[in-house]
Amino acid sequence: MKTFLICTVLSLFSLNANSQSVTSTAIVEVDRLDTPSVPLPISEIDKAQLWGLSPQEWERHNLLMLGIRGRLSSEKISPIEVLGIHAQSEAERERYAQMWAQLMLEDAERVLKFQRAYDQVIAELTKGIPLIDPKRLQNINRNNGLKLSSDDRILFFATLDCPACSVVYEQISKLQIEVISIDIYFVYVEGADQQEIRNWAQEVLISPSEVQLG
Structure with missing residues (x-):
């Protein structure tokens, strides 16, 4: 029984130590955004390109999500929104706003086109079927x-x-x-x-x- 308790305490201590280490590292990295960064894995580069962002912008988004943005915002928040909220200048904020507005507009058009196609198909499939029996x-x-x-x-x-x-x-x-x-x-x-x-x-x-x- 004593051995079990000792192991548990050691595990918790190790976990807390690791958490403090991660937190400290995140703070240091956010403060050093202007310094050369380590090349991102291919998968991360692909994600950045999917959103029209550079590897540096994607890395900054990841680091920002380790701070207050990741704490307060939904995990589904887009990287463009994150970068726009934490823009470092008015010009940068405007650029991200333009990017996000364009993406939302294009997506709305896709959704509407699909909805119209669905409405047409469902109307054909239910033709002649009474709404109420x-x-x-x-x-x-x-x-x-x-x-x-x-x-x-x-x-x-x-x-x-x-x-x-x-x-x-x-x-x-x-x-x-x-x-x-x-x-x-x-x-x-x-x-x-x-x-x-x-x-x-x-x-x-x-x-x-x-x-x-x-």
């Missing part, structure tokens, strides 16, 4: 844990190409006397569809005076 509505208990008060508002979202939406609204409209109002919103519509919205409202017996477009 009206048959399943018959098994829904209208009092199944739902308690409404007189000052509640029901928000109902529908699309023009949704035959089942009329069936759903017919069920919801029965709650009109229990709430202050039922607000209906049509999504994925253009200005040319306004007459279709009026026609839909007429079919479900909604007064034209209650239809607000915009």
Whole structure:
């Protein structure tokens, strides 16, 4: 038992000593950023090139992450942001800001292009499939844990190409006397569809005076 305790204490002492050594080294290196650095491994050089940074900039980023930046910021923070936050001049800060803004813009364009492609594919795959199965509505208990008060508002979202939406609204409209109002919103519509919205409202017996477009 005594031997185990002694080994444990020695291990902790060794760990603390190593931690102090690493911390001291990091501080010394950050203070000597202008001195010639040791060549980076190939993998680190590749990472620097991926972000459009020089090996020296990448090394500075690594060292900065050993300090307060690594303590306060997420580990997912980009190296460009790190260097921009700790820029050594206004010109340097502006350059990193330009780099980051350009990368964000290009990425946003890629995401939007992919989203449009996905929307097109999912629309083709689900063509003809109803948004809501009206048959399943018959098994829904209208009092199944739902308690409404007189000052509640029901928000109902529908699309023009949704035959089942009329069936759903017919069920919801029965709650009109229990709430202050039922607000209906049509999504994925253009200005040319306004007459279709009026026609839909007429079919479900909604007064034209209650239809607000915009």
